[in-house]
Structures are given as structure tokens and as C-alpha cells.
Amino acid sequence: MALKPGLRPTPFGRLMRHWTVQKIAGPGLLAAAAVPFALPEQLVAIVLGLTAVQLSAFASDHESKRQEAMQAVTNYLLASVTALETHHPSPEATFRANVMVVDGDALRIQFATAGYSEQEYGLRFRKNEGTCGHAWASSKTMVAPTPDGEHLLPIYTDARATNRPWGMTPEQISATCDRKWIISVPIQLDDGDGQQRVAAVFSLDDSVPPSEHYQNVIPPAAESIAEGVAERLKALDLLPRRSRKKK
Numbered sequence: 001m002a003l004k005p006g007l008r009p010t011p012f013g014r015l016m017r018h019w020t021v022q023k024i025a026g027p028g029l030l031a032a033a034a035v036p037f038a039l040p041e042q043l044v045a046i047v048l049g050l051t052a053v054q055l056s057a058f059a060s061d062h063e064s065k066r067q068e069a070m071q072a073v074t075n076y077l078l079a080s081v082t083a084l085e086t087h088h089p090s091p092e093a094t095f096r097a098n099v100m101v102v103d104g105d106a107l108r109i110q111f112a113t114a115g116y117s118e119q120e121y122g123l124r125f126r127k128n129e130g131t132c133g134h135a136w137a138s139s140k141t142m143v144a145p146t147p148d149g150e151h152l153l154p155i156y157t158d159a160r161a162t163n164r165p166w167g168m169t170p171e172q173i174s175a176t177c178d179r180k181w182i183i184s185v186p187i188q189l190d191d192g193d194g195q196q197r198v199a200a201v202f203s204l205d206d207s208v209p210p211s212e213h214y215q216n217v218i219p220p221a222a223e224s225i226a227e228g229v230a231e232r233l234k235a236l237d238l239l240p241r242r243s244r245k246k247k
Contacts, residue, residue: 069236073099073111076232080225081113081204084218094207099187099229100125100132101200107132110200119175128167130176131184132201139198141223142184147215153179179205183219185226189234200233202226 081095088095098112106124109116127137135142144166145152152165156177159170182205188196204222 070111072236073229073232074113076228077111077113077225080228084204084221088214095204096206097202097204097225099200099202099233102136102198107136107201117175119171123172123175125172130166130168130172131182132203134166135184135186135201136198139186139188141186141219143215143219144182153177153182176205179207180209181206183222185223187226187230187233189230200229202229 077097077099081097085095094115096113096115098109098116100107101110103124106126108124109121112121125133125136127133131142131144154165154168154173154177156174158164158168158177159173164170164173182203184201184203186198187200187202189199191197202222202225204218204225210218
């Protein structure tokens with residue numbers, strides 16, 4: 001209802017025009033209605049207090065669900081790695097898996113199994129840096145070393161080289177040079193405009209070189225795991241998406 005000229009809304013009226021209060025002050029109004037002889041100022045204080053309680057509860061519940069969702073993705077990675085190691089021909093093998101998300105102009109680890117160092121968690125991979133950066137840039141699965149042996153994984157001394165394998169930085173090489181095999185699979189999501197974009201990269205690596213048979217088995221397995229990760233990330237809405245363009 002519009003106010004007559006010259007009339008000003010009461011403090012309570014101004015409060016109720018705020019959309020946040022309209023959405024969650026219902027319980028507060030019901031409780032305030034039960035308070036006899038409440039003055040407008042007292043009613044405002046009651047509603048504000050109960051609204052703050054509701055906001056705090058909602059925020060706490062949202063953060064709890066977010067943490068549970070993130071743990072669910074990590075648990076999926078752990079279960080996948082365990083299943084792969086069970087069928088690995090070498091008992092010395094140590095699989096690791098991670099999901100790196102696009103953070104500005106670089107990828108960073110968001111979810112991972114055990115075995116990653118603090119230095120690795122601090123690494124950022126830009127496009128065309130490492131297998132993950134190449135997977136991001138090309139939207140294609142990358143494997144190193146390549147089956148033809150043309151593109152090998154870097155060793156420690158490569159950190160001082162001018163032409164470093166996979167375009168990696170010295171810091172990236174020194175932190176990951178103990179890995180003997182790696183596959184990186186891009187994870188694409190709808191950007192909100194019906195276009196697919198790489199929003200994350202799933203990577204699986206091993207501490208021992210895989211056999212020829214295993215080279216044929218692991219790539220499809222890794223891509224299957226990446227599909228499972230993508231579904232969980234979509235359902236849990238953990239990855240940032242571009243806002244829809246205004247028509």
C-alpha cells in the first residue's frame with residue numbers, strides 16, 4: 001500500500017520492506033505476535049534478533065553441507081585409487097589422484113588423495129604447463145610419457161633446462177619429478193549459456209612405469225573416473241560457473 005504524501009514509514013515498516021527480512025522473518029513475526037503489548041520499537045528489536053538467529057543457522061547449515069559435499073568427492077577419489085591399486089601388477093605402485101579447479105588463470109588442487117606434499121598443494125598450473133595445463137588448453141586427455149616416447153615426464157635435472165618438458169616451471173618439476181606416469185582428463189561443465197568449458201582437470205599418476213597392458217587399461221579407467229567426478233561436482237554445485245548473459 002502506498003503511503004500518503006507527507007507520511008513516513010515507521011521503523012517497523014522500513015524493516016519489513018527489506019527482502020531478507022521478508023524471506024526469513026516469518027518465524028520472528030509469529031513469535032513477536034505472541035508478546036503482549038509490544039511497542040513498535042520492541043517489535044523491531046525482536047524481529048531483528050530472531051532474523052539474526054535464522055541467518056546464522058542458515059549459514060552454518062550451508063557450510064556443513066558444503067564440507068560434506070567436498071568430503072564426498074575426496075572419498076570417491078580414494079575409492080577409485082584403491083580399486084585401481086588392487087589390480088596393479090606391481091605391488092610397489094602408489095597411485096594418487098587429484099582434481100584441480102580453474103582459479104582465475106591457473107589450476108590448483110581442490111580435491112586429492114593422500115601422498116601430495118604441501119609444495120604440490122601450493123602449485124598453480126597455467127594453460128600448457130604440465131599434462132593438466134595441456135588438458136585444460138586442448139580440452140583433450142593427456143598422457144605422459146606418450147606411448148610413442150616422444151614426450152617424456154621431466155626428471156629433476158630438467159628443472160635447470162631451458163626447454164623444459166611439457167612447458168613446466170622449475171618449481172613444478174622439482175615437486176613432481178618422482179612420478180613415472182600421469183594422465184590428465186579435462187572436466188567440462190555448462191557455463192550457463194549452453195556452452196561447455198573446462199572447469200577442472202582430473203589427474204591420476206603412478207610411482208612406477210605402467211606395463212604395455214596397463215597403458216591400455218588405465219586411460220579408459222581414468223576417463224571413467226573423471227566422468228564420475230564431473231557428475232558429483234555438477235550435482236554438488238562446487239565449481240564456479242559463468243553467469244548467464246543478459247538477453
